[in-house]
Amino acid sequence: MSSVSSSPELGAGRKKWWALGLLVLPAMLLFMMLTILFLAIPYLAADLAPSSSQTLWILDIYGFLMAGFLVLMGTVADRVGHRNLLVIGAAVFGVVSVVAALTDDPALMIVWRAVLGVAAAAQTPATLGLIFTMFTDAKERGVAIGAWAAGISAGVALGPLLSGLLLDVFSWRATFLVAVPIMALVVIGAPLLLPRHQRSEAGRLDVFSAFLLLAALLPFIYGVKSIATDGSAQVILLAIAVGVAFGAWFVIRQLRSPVPLLDVRLFGNRTVGGALGVFILSATGLGGVYLMFTQYLQLVVGLSPLKTGLAILPAALALIVVATLSPVMARKVRPGYVIATGLAVQVIGYLMLTQVGTTTGLPLIIASFIVVYPAVAPSMALTTDLVVSSAPPGKAGAAGGLSSTVNDLGISLGVAVVGSIGVARYRAEIADTLPPGLPADVDKAARDNLDGAIAGAGQLSADLSASVLRAAREAFASGFNLGAAIAAVIAAVGAILAAVALRHVPPTGSPAPAPEPDPGQGTAAAAAVAETDGSKP
Structure with missing residues (x-):
């Protein structure tokens, strides 16, 4: 080719x-x-x-x-x-x-x-x-x-x-x-x-598989989001079931295809499957908490957008530094242990965030995020190389495709899943704490989200406005605490998975081990996928 x-x-x-x-x-x-x-x-x-x-x-x-x-x-x-x-x-x-x-x-x-x-x-x-x-x-x-x-x-x-x-x-x-x-x-x-x-030859354009993947993702996420909007149990279960059904159809189609869009057989490789699983858990926990953290700084603490961005800057710079140092550490220490350590540190940071309230001092809040955010760097920095280098010969392209897809999905899943759980807690908490006698439009807006509560409070008297804002901010902090607790559980599962599923991977400075057997051996998929995916090594 x-x-x-x-x-x-x-x-x-x-x-x-x-x-x-x-x-x-x-x-x-x-x-x-x-x-x-x-x-x-x-x-x-x-x-x-x-x-x-x-x-x-x-x-x-x-x-x-x-x-x-x-x-x-x-x-x-x-x-x-x-x-x-x-x-x-x-x-x-x-x-x-x-x-x-x-x-x-x-x-x-x-x-x-x-x-x-x-x-x-x-x-x-x-x-x-x-x-x-x-x-x-x-x-x-x-x-x-x-x-x-x-x-x-x-x-x-x-x-x-x-x-x-x-x-x-x-x-x-x-x-x-x-x-x-x-x-x-x-x-x-x-x-x-x-x-x-x-390329002199082009791969088969499997548009149908791409839409099957979307048909699996979007109904499933719709069902999860419906939890945050008090959707009916029947709608939630039906949407999730439809997503799972399309996901199963997608997997079956990929297994039967000689040139799959995503070579799901690669999940049979313990290094590839373990690394991808760890990364999506790490990114999912972070995505929802990251969103709620930025909203907390602006809507509860009252920082301006510029001050909020500057408050995040130390953690962002620390992430870049840790991402740079992680491959260096992985030359001496098994990559699985480096990643597991990062996720364990994330658990500590998330537990710190579960203690955040409406009157918590800003230094503690920023310190908590400085613990959480850089700790995702080892999984970000090491996963792609683990996945691509551990794939069987001829399947590096397919492995790279899986890694990039998981990379994009992680943060979005976090916003959808962890974010929806936080919104659901907010709506449950504020329903019991809003002052009575509010105008209907203000009451509805405040029950929906914190943004609506802030906008609606501007139409009220000073005392009533303060009561609405206090109730909304306390409800949001409660949702933030729950989201951080969920993220801590997700990160803990990821840490265990990294330590167990990736413990066989030697430090990158060691002689390369023999490649694992091809889980899809006996088909022509490996070579075909690598050749058709021109974007990957």
């Missing part, structure tokens, strides 16, 4: 390093968009007045659609060319970002965030595929992939800080518009710096 490049000289000189910078920029931005609305959501909610369920969909539909289409877009890149797909995705992302920034309807905002997720899915495998095309030297390729991964980590970590800066000067709409100049730079710079890369 060969590649065609119109710029073979690109591999020499400084041009390819400028090209790498061009590829890291959209990768950083696309993952920044997973968290950039965490600070902006109270202001967006004040303007658009979404329900609590719509608020969660606005936040996490982007990540779900990005994950659902990621591997499919790797196959599309083989058909249309990586550079072409990158430019198309960047153009769509830039245009839709402008449309989203001008939107005043919460339902339409969900739609536009979904389209942005698909456009993000188009760009991510294209950036990786181009890196593997340009950097043929193993050492240079390692540096390039490291820079790409660091960009992603920085994007997730610094999204709220950038949001705080933008909100301090502009409005929540600027959190969408910030993507426009970067995407314009990609559209203009790609033809100048990046090679035209088109």
